[in-house]
Amino acid sequence: MVPLARKTLVHEWRRFLPSALAVAFSGLLLLVQAALVFGIFNSSAVYIRKSGGELWLGYPGTQSIELGRPIPQQAEIAALMDPAVGRVEPFNWIDGDWRGPADKGGVSVFVSGIDTRADALMFADALTPAQRALLDEPDGVIVDRADLAKLGLSVGGQAVINGHRVRIVGVGSGLRALGGVNIVTSLATSRRLDNGDSGGRVAYYVVKLHDGADAAAARKRLQPQGQARTFEVWTRDAFARRAVTYWMFETGAGLGVVLLAIVVFVVGALITSQTLMGAVAGSIREYATLHALGVGFAQLRHVVLKQAAWVGAFGLVVGGVATALVVLLAHRRDVPVQLDLVTIAVCATLVMGIALLSGLAAVRALRHADPALLLR
């Protein structure tokens, strides 16, 4: 069988290029948007995912980590009494007002007070033992290197949080989150910065269970019952999901993403179908001749759909490569981006959908492939 669809594509590539680029661009937009959205929204869970431990104890109903409120110390005691619990580590979370160099004004910051021991749970995957040790210096803080410019300081620089002087003793990466600059410090320093407002209470306790313990069962045991709950218990994954869901849906951003994806899909399909229709119209006399020779419409449709599929595949590859470059660039610039296989598969399906839907629209142009037109 003569590969008419492919040969025509190669020979008249200029004609098909706009549709392939439209598909590629749609793919790029869909993928980059997804990468950014998942990157940004997952950064709301980054503190949870980059830490050890299986259970989190926090203020009842807390929807995302930055919304934490102090909880009573009895939560820690309750946890320690459970046979499955190996360790309980306090994690303090307070809001702060950062005053650095005069030209940067005030910056809202979140202060994380963590255990500085080498084997501590908080930020187990984000900070090295050496970085933790730096926080043992009183009033020492670590910031994400991407936030240095915003704060107008470098390592060794001094600033004031909530009226207390602090010094940047180091930088980390992957510490950025939504809503403000994150400052990591020791538990002791964070208590000083809190001005005693919390009465020594912390916002979270992170629980490490004994090896092999059932996290779900332990959560159930620890979860206080009744109306007057003073804290709530989540598994690590559940708490991370809660944070992502909060940002994705409660803020309306998720809906925005879906709407934008629809717009990209429709615009991509419109441009692609118009170009494919033009390509069909350009060969209409040849198609009509084939039809006169007895080649059915179904088979002609097949040729057009094949072309659409090739255009889609080409667009997918170009869009994929472009996305990879953008993601690489974003990583270098510490812009939070994240793509998983499911997202890529969904975007790829959408992109092929754009191409094939456009092909179906272009097939309609074949109606004009009436051999009688060749006889006039």
Add this chain to the structure above:
Amino acid sequence: MNAALVADALSKSFTTGAVRTDVLRDLSIEIAAGELTLVSGPSGCGKSTLLAILSGLLRPDGGRAFALGQDLARLRPAELERFRLHHTGFVFQGFNLFPALSALEQVMLPLGYLGLDDAIARRRAADALAEVGLGSRLQLKPAELSGGEKQRVAIARALAKEPQLLFADEPTSALDAANGQIVIDTLHRIARTHGATVLCVSHDPRLVGHADRVLAMEDGRILADRRTGAPMPA
């Protein structure tokens, strides 16, 4: 019914706006196999419409059209497509070749839809191209061929299907005298050597001498029907 093509009291009219034009008026004719029949006449006389109806591309308003004994009006669209695929070849005024395909591929293309495997299709296509004198130009694309060569590729495309019916609509009007001569001779030879029924429609007076039979048409009717005794082309 021995004739390959039979028109029985065909009528057809077209309506443009409020104007109704009768293109065919109660036209009856029988066309025999193995010869080249030329329908000539001024443009608008209905000759292309006659060809379209006899080849199953168009349905008449009245009367019946038989091709190879088959009443075309009784065939459903899919059956009509299958009938054309297996029994008919077409040559049009415009050559209508795919710009992306070589001469060989143009001719192979319909054969693929006939279900022939590639090797057989390739051999048949090469034979057909050799028969129209293009045996050495198999790999050239339309842009590299002259007008006459393109039309010969189009004839080879129709011929390779080994059709019993070959329809040609103004096959020479885009060609110069020499190429027109080659094309009509080729069509004539196909009728004689393949036993095909070749129905050619043209207003080109140069063709009259090359046809076995000439039907002169005007205003939707056949005015004259004569045999020319044209010699077998060399």
